[in-house]
Amino acid sequence: MPKPIEATAVMPKQIEATNDFVVKFANVNGSGSASANALFAKSVLRMGIPASSRNIFPSNIQGLPTWYEVRISAAGHLGRRGGVDMMVAMNPETWDEDIAEIEPGGYLLYDSTRDVPQSKFRDDINVIGAPLTEICNRTYTQMRERQLFKNVIYLGVLSALLDMDVDATATLIGEQFKGRDKLIEANLHALKLGRDWAAENLRCPLGLRLKKTDKVGDKIFVNGNDTSALGAVYGGATVCAWYPITPSSSLAEAFSAHCHRYRRDPETKQHKFAIVQAEDELASIGMVVGAGWNGARAFTATSGPGISLMQEFIGLAYFAEIPAVIFDIQRGSPSTGMPTRTQQADLLSAAYASHGDTKHVMIFPKDPHEAFTMAADALDLADRLQTPIFVMLDLDIGMNDWLIPPLEWDPNRTYDRGKVMTAEELEAGVEFGRYLDVDGDGIPYRTLPGTHPRRGAFFTRGTSKDRYARYSEEGHDYVDNMQRLLHKFDTAKRLVPQPEKRAAKKATKFGVLYFGSTTVAMEEAFEALDARDVHLDALRLRGFPFADEVADFIADHERVFVVEQNRDAQMRTLLTSELELDPAKLVPILHYDGTPITARFIVKAIADMVSVVTLAPLRKAHS
Amino acid sequence: MTYITKPRLHHPQLPTNRLGYTRRDYEGSVSTLCAGCGHDSISAAIIQACFELSLEPHRIAKLSGIGCSSKTPTYFLGKSHGFNSVHGRMPSVLTGANLANRDLVYLGVSGDGDSASIGLGQFAHCLRRGVNMVYIVENNGVYGLTKGQFSATADKGSKTRRGPVNNDSPIDMVGLALQLGASYVARSFSGDKNQLVPLIKGAIEHEGAAFIDVVSPCVAFNNNPESTKSYEYVRSHNEAVNKLDFMVGREEITADYAPGTAVNVVQHDGSVLRLHKLAEDYDPTDKVAAMDYLARHHSTGEVVTGLLYLEEDHGDLHHFLDTVAAPLNGLGEAELCPGEDILARYNAAHR
Numbered sequence: 018m019p020k021p022i023e024a025t026a027v028m029p030k031q032i033e034a035t036n037d038f039v040v041k042f043a044n045v046n047g048s049g050s051a052s053a054n055a056l057f058a059k060s061v062l063r064m065g066i067p068a069s070s071r072n073i074f075p076s077n078i079q080g081l082p083t084w085y086e087v088r089i090s091a092a093g094h095l096g097r098r099g100g101v102d103m104m105v106a107m108n109p110e111t112w113d114e115d116i117a118e119i120e121p122g123g124y125l126l127y128d129s130t131r132d133v134p135q136s137k138f139r140d141d142i143n144v145i146g147a148p149l150t151e152i153c154n155r156t157y158t159q160m161r162e163r164q165l166f167k168n169v170i171y172l173g174v175l176s177a178l179l180d181m182d183v184d185a186t187a188t189l190i191g192e193q194f195k196g197r198d199k200l201i202e203a204n205l206h207a208l209k210l211g212r213d214w215a216a217e218n219l220r221c222p223l224g225l226r227l228k229k230t231d232k233v234g235d236k237i238f239v240n241g242n243d244t245s246a247l248g249a250v251y252g253g254a255t256v257c258a259w260y261p262i263t264p265s266s267s268l269a270e271a272f273s274a275h276c277h278r279y280r281r282d283p284e285t286k287q288h289k290f291a292i293v294q295a296e297d298e299l300a301s302i303g304m305v306v307g308a309g310w311n312g313a314r315a316f317t318a319t320s321g322p323g324i325s326l327m328q329e330f331i332g333l334a335y336f337a338e339i340p341a342v343i344f345d346i347q348r349g350s351p352s353t354g355m356p357t358r359t360q361q362a363d364l365l366s367a368a369y370a371s372h373g374d375t376k377h378v379m380i381f382p383k384d385p386h387e388a389f390t391m392a393a394d395a396l397d398l399a400d401r402l403q404t405p406i407f408v409m410l411d412l413d414i415g416m417n418d419w420l421i422p423p424l425e426w427d428p429n430r431t432y433d434r435g436k437v438m439t440a441e442e443l444e445a446g447v448e449f450g451r452y453l454d455v456d457g458d459g460i461p462y463r464t465l466p467g468t469h470p471r472r473g474a475f476f477t478r479g480t481s482k483d484r485y486a487r488y489s490e491e492g493h494d495y496v497d498n499m500q501r502l503l504h505k506f507d508t509a510k511r512l513v514p515q516p517e518k519r520a521a522k523k524a525t526k527f528g529v530l531y532f533g534s535t536t537v538a539m540e541e542a543f544e545a546l547d548a549r550d551v552h553l554d555a556l557r558l559r560g561f562p563f564a565d566e567v568a569d570f571i572a573d574h575e576r577v578f579v580v581e582q583n584r585d586a587q588m589r590t591l592l593t594s595e596l597e598l599d600p601a602k603l604v605p606i607l608h609y610d611g612t613p614i615t616a617r618f619i620v621k622a623i624a625d626m627v628s629v630v631t632l633a634p635l636r637k638a639h640s
Numbered sequence: 641m642t643y644i645t646k647p648r649l650h651h652p653q654l655p656t657n658r659l660g661y662t663r664r665d666y667e668g669s670v671s672t673l674c675a676g677c678g679h680d681s682i683s684a685a686i687i688q689a690c691f692e693l694s695l696e697p698h699r700i701a702k703l704s705g706i707g708c709s710s711k712t713p714t715y716f717l718g719k720s721h722g723f724n725s726v727h728g729r730m731p732s733v734l735t736g737a738n739l740a741n742r743d744l745v746y747l748g749v750s751g752d753g754d755s756a757s758i759g760l761g762q763f764a765h766c767l768r769r770g771v772n773m774v775y776i777v778e779n780n781g782v783y784g785l786t787k788g789q790f791s792a793t794a795d796k797g798s799k800t801r802r803g804p805v806n807n808d809s810p811i812d813m814v815g816l817a818l819q820l821g822a823s824y825v826a827r828s829f830s831g832d833k834n835q836l837v838p839l840i841k842g843a844i845e846h847e848g849a850a851f852i853d854v855v856s857p858c859v860a861f862n863n864n865p866e867s868t869k870s871y872e873y874v875r876s877h878n879e880a881v882n883k884l885d886f887m888v889g890r891e892e893i894t895a896d897y898a899p900g901t902a903v904n905v906v907q908h909d910g911s912v913l914r915l916h917k918l919a920e921d922y923d924p925t926d927k928v929a930a931m932d933y934l935a936r937h938h939s940t941g942e943v944v945t946g947l948l949y950l951e952e953d954h955g956d957l958h959h960f961l962d963t964v965a966a967p968l969n970g971l972g973e974a975e976l977c978p979g980e981d982i983l984a985r986y987n988a989a990h991r
Binding site (some may be wrong): 062131236237239247250251253255256258271278279282285286287288289290291292293295296297299300301303304305306307308309310311312313315329330333365423424426428431432464466467468469470471474475476477478479480486489595631 | 670696698699701704706713714719721722723724725726731732733734735736737738739740741743744761762764765770864881956957958961962963964965968969970971972973975977978979980982983984986987990991
């Protein structure tokens with residue numbers, strides 16, 4: 018049996034940090050590690066210390082490498098940081114890359130039951146061996162027990178090493194297995210096994226420590242697919258048609274779970290919702306369009322490949338003006354791409370989806386908190402604008418648990434059903450032209466099937482038509498309609514969520530635009546950039562079409578960085594083409610390897626660019 | 641232009657139905673299809689069926705895909721909302737519409753080009769799900785609107801006017817519908833209004849997925865005598881297994897048949913389907929036997945028509961989803977929004 022602590026001639030530096038470090042777990046998927054790892058993250062939160070977690074998983078069910086990364090930050094920086102201070106290396110297959118990722122002076126916790134040759138370690142990290150398998154096999158006889166409790170045992174070891182509040186973890190175990198006392202007891206026992214072993218055999222605690230504080234408050238820990246689904250419930254969605262695709266499936270499944278809990282008739286128990294798992298994305302969007310046409314609030318959830326399949330229907334919904342909400346949980350692309358990695362790379366395929374001249378409304382939640390409200394906003398916008406609304410999430414927001422303020426719902430909020438003509442209005446003889454711009458905002462009135470016996474019926478079609486929905490191939494009818502659609506899109510820029518501005522501490526000629534899941538890393542980057550004396554005015558984009566403020570902001574700055582998570586600077590393309598800007602003014606900052614963008618990356622990229630851009634005029638003068 | 645408004649003048653003594661509507665109230669615009677097109681006869685049969693059933697025109701939604709057949713909803717039920725969607729995907733649009741409001745009658749009109757190729761998947765899945773609808777395929781074996789290419793129901797070995805021969809096996813929509821779980825399956829012929837009108841009426845009153853394959857000759861591209869989709873062929877090879885009389889519940893059953901040859905089927909709404917047997921050995925409630933019968937007769941070149949299968953208490957998609965009786969599109973904040981307390985509980989559960 019190897020010694021618990023590997024003695025080396027020269028002791029490496031030891032990172033000292035309290036409540037500010039990164040722990041990463043390297044596991045094999047299907048081994049039951051996910052719940053133990055989540056228990057770790059939640060225990061940190063229960064100690065009042067802000068944390069975020071990121072699940073890095075393969076497109077596979079069992080046997081492939083998976084990682085769980087926990088960023089702990091008393092300062093509340095919860096984007097991915099990059100680098101690892103404590104690696105819990107439980108997967109021999111990924112050993113080398115896991116060891117390589119540890120920061121100098123960082124720590125490695127591994128299962129020392131079997132000897133690992135010295136050459137497999139690094140001199141500049143602190144290696145901590147614990148005979149996890151041995152402890153486990155000594156206690157448990159069944160295979161499945163051995164596999165599952167090994168995870169809880171390493172959690173126990175970690176608990177002692179990091180000086181965690183064991184009561185917090187115990188309470189969480191009690192809550193998780195409420196009513197199943199045997200399971201509670203077994204888990205507590207495994208936790209104690211690991212913790213006791215570490216206390217007896219290891220120097221505890223390490224330089225990395227967790228100390229109780231009160232920085233979490235009433236915040237909640239939840240993923241964006243769950244909150245989006247809840248937002249759809251609160252926002253009055255009744256029809257959901259979907260087709261399974263990572264990373265969006267859990268949104269539709271969460272909608273189903275929430276609906277079964279909150280949307281059943283109290284007496285009959287019947288459902289005030291209809292969810293259909295369609296045969297494909299062509300059918301799921303078709304059902305959404307059919308339901309929207311018939312006055313129900315309907316949505317689908319999908320990812321890039323699904324958006325590709327839905328193109329034709331999206332064009333129909335644009336041209337025939339039918340409300341629809343599409344949650345796009347963006348993943349690594351193109352093609353099948355990286356199904357379990359994150360990107361913001363569907364911007365152009367959503368914005369201009371389908372053949373011909375089309376433009377679509379998009380909104381960009383920054384986290385699961387905003388995903389909740391924006392899901393409901395999207396349903397309002399779809400009815401108001403009678404057009405598809407894209408809620409542009411990504412895997413990082415959708416599938417990872419984030420620490421966010423508690424969700425809120427204004428009890429006085431009502432649904433904006435948009436311009437739907439009633440039977441009374443039709444009876445009173447109010448003029449109805451399905452594509453007639455009565456109010457000057459480009460948005461016509463519609464009627465729902467079955468409203469009035471004699472008035473208001475019309476034929477919905479993807480062919481061109483006149484203002485009264487009559488088929489027409491007359492050039493002037495076509496142009497008239499296309500111009501109105503453009504006018505409607507102009508109206509949309511005042512209705513979509515407006516951008517959020519953040520002024521630099523010092524006057525600056527530099528601006529930065531960012532959106533979605535980049536926000537959390539960006540906010541952290543501001544502090545670091547301030548410290549380097551790089552000052553940026555910032556505007557967070559929350560909707561497309563762009564509000565006038567976006568053009569003004571760009572005009573007010575000499576150079577504007579556009580930070581996004583794709584290769585081709587898609588947001589920058591949208592900005593330059595829609596606002597008719599000189600592309601040279603917009604400097605792309607691009608991160609697209611499939612991992613969430615980090616503050617470190619942003620700081621370095623922008624600081625480098627600032628020095629280049631600042632020096633450029635000098636060089637020009639000398640040439 | 642495919643939209644020509646009809647003059648609104650009515651003959652003062654046109655017969656009215658129970659609701660006081662005349663047949664004209666169920667008509668649409670003037671058809672722009674070719675003279676003699678079978679589809680126009682089907683439109684007329686739909687008008688007749690809705691008139692006779694005294695349906696309120698505005699309580700019917702008519703949906704279609706793309707193609708000649710999918711253009712026809714313009715030519716009937718002008719007071720109903722219509723939706724001409726995308727190619728082969730009427731079923732999904734109709735499914736969504738039906739989920740939104742279960743109280744309307746849903747009429748899906750499609751063709752063989754629309755439903756048997758790109759639409760085959762959606763055709764299959766809406767029948768599997770039991771969407772409460774009438775699904776009519778106006779089946780002529782060709783793509784008319786693009787000038788005569790083969791469709792997937794075209795006979796093997798048939799020739800287009802330009803010469804190419806079809807080597808692909810034809811898809812039998814009725815056989816598929818039976819296999820996939822449609823609970824009302826019929827085949828008819830556009831030239832046999834007496835058979836078609838009651839079949840449409842029965843389908844409308846049926847709760848669940850009702851499919852009617854209507855052989856509808858294309859006079860422009862596929863009406864040569866050897867085509868199994870031609871007037872001449874169907875007239876000489878039509879083997880009707882039964883004759884359907886449709887009666888709403890309160891009507892006195894007056895039809896007179898020899899004992900043992902007629903059977904009454906009471907539908908969920910109280911309406912009665914009286915099936916008059918023409919083929920002694922045909923039982924429309926036995927799916928396996930029906931499939932066998934169809935296959936055997938198909939192999940001898942006969943076109944079997946009539947009500948081929950009926951499963952009365954099958955239920956529909958809303959039944960399977962256990963949705964509330966009220967249309968979902970009529971529910972408001974009070975019924976749909978869980979409110980602040982639930983949200984507080986949600987927050988508490990995620991700390």
